[in-house]
Amino acid sequence: MNQRIYVDNAATTKVNPQVLEAMLPYLGGTYGNPSSIYAEGREAKTAVETARAQVATAIGAEPNEIYFTGSGSEADNWAIRSVARSLKEKGNHIITTAVEHHAVLHTCQSLEKEGFEVTYLPVDAYGRVSAEDVKAAIKDTTVLITVMFANNEIGTLMPISQIGAVAKEAGVLFHTDAVQAIGMVPIDVKTMNIDLLSLTGHKFHGPKGSGALYVRKGVKLNSFITGGAQERGRRAGTENVPGIVGLGKAIELATADIPKKAAYLTQLRDRYISKILEQVPYAQLNGHPEERLPGNANISFSFIEGEGLLLFLDMKGISASSGSACTSGSLDPSHVLLAIGRKHEEAHGSLRCSFDMENTIEDVDAIVAAVSEIVARLRAMSPLYETFLKENK
């Protein structure tokens, strides 16, 4: 087997060939500026507006509720900062969770420095926050609730519809970072009472550097970048036309047949999880067994550190990721794994596989074989395992 097995689709995905094909003209001959009134400009404008409609349709929104951004991180920053700034008179309290992506967490932390009060709700052992906890945290001064749709590390799905209902009843704006959920779970911003939603193209086979923010009609949105009149004056800068076209095509394809995709990925995921838990001792599943993204499997292996696991997997042609501090470049292991109660040393030894439609049952079996061999090898080198064996003789 010479082909590599890529199971890090939560980090990024391969651009779909149909998406690439849709983008190519806009990287070549069709180079007009959408703001220009002549033919080339109109052609580019039409392409951007087609993509806006594609994004809107995918989440049950109206095209004029969609704003294009340069990334999912930008959409998160924009949503949270805009709401905080424009409702400052009303209150200074924001509710979020302990397991958000850093694009949300660090934005909230920076607002704390500006005088906002942020509640970081704890999660249960599966990484879920409850709608009751959200409700109980709401105060007179609460202006925003921001809870991710699905966790990027452990795949746990949050009770978004219930939180939406709580937010609506309390009259508080509700933002969700749906970056990981698009194309994996059906999303309807209207029935779910979502006021703002972030997404990014590269997680569902679109291009990198192309995201969008949905903002419900009637919610005030501040300009994020000032300058020209692009994005109805809210985000200046000549549009990334190829990126936007690619995002539109990718979201259309990704949301076309979610049930079929989910069924296939769930089968791969559950096969991987059950085989690993069967074959590798001292392994624990992170996240909810069912209420999780269909393609996400995250498992902690005691006594070992994740980077070594990733390096050995890479040598065997397998690409996956870990929540270890050594691979993230920060001193602490994943805040998500710590929030669900994993000990530091367990969090260091985690492995996330995020499957995609190109993966097969054979891939799953090859990964299981590789992981069990490598874990045993690293444990043989581990002083923690040695101590454990001596203490449990």
Added chain:
Amino acid sequence: MYSEKVMDHFSNPRNVGEIEDANAVGEVGNPQCGDIMKIYMKINEETNIIEDVKFKTFGCGAAIATSSMATELVKGKSVDEALQMTNKAVVEALDGLPPVKLHCSVLAEEAVQSAIFNYYERKGLTPPAGLKCSGCCSSCHHHHDHEEE
């Protein structure tokens, strides 16, 4: 991001294991920060030569590679020579390490020193001035540069 030497020592680490009748054992690091190195030595009490050395490491690829290289560098050396081994020597022997991984080499230097400290302790001798006591280096004093995903 790692040199070929690092990858070689990571994937085929030298001197992995335990020494049953070791007369010097040092352990440094902390499971909280994700790195622990344990070094076993068999030191000739007459000549003070490190006749055998083995290690076990919980840590990243660089931690495993630096442990492996450090054991290679001190094997067959006298205790005094081994104490001269700096983390820089380990890094150079590995053809370099990424800046965020330099602390792994510091840990390797500390693990060797901690084992030798233990050797002096067991013999009831006063360790040379400046030599760190075994075990008390278990603090998260190293810092990775903070990067964003």
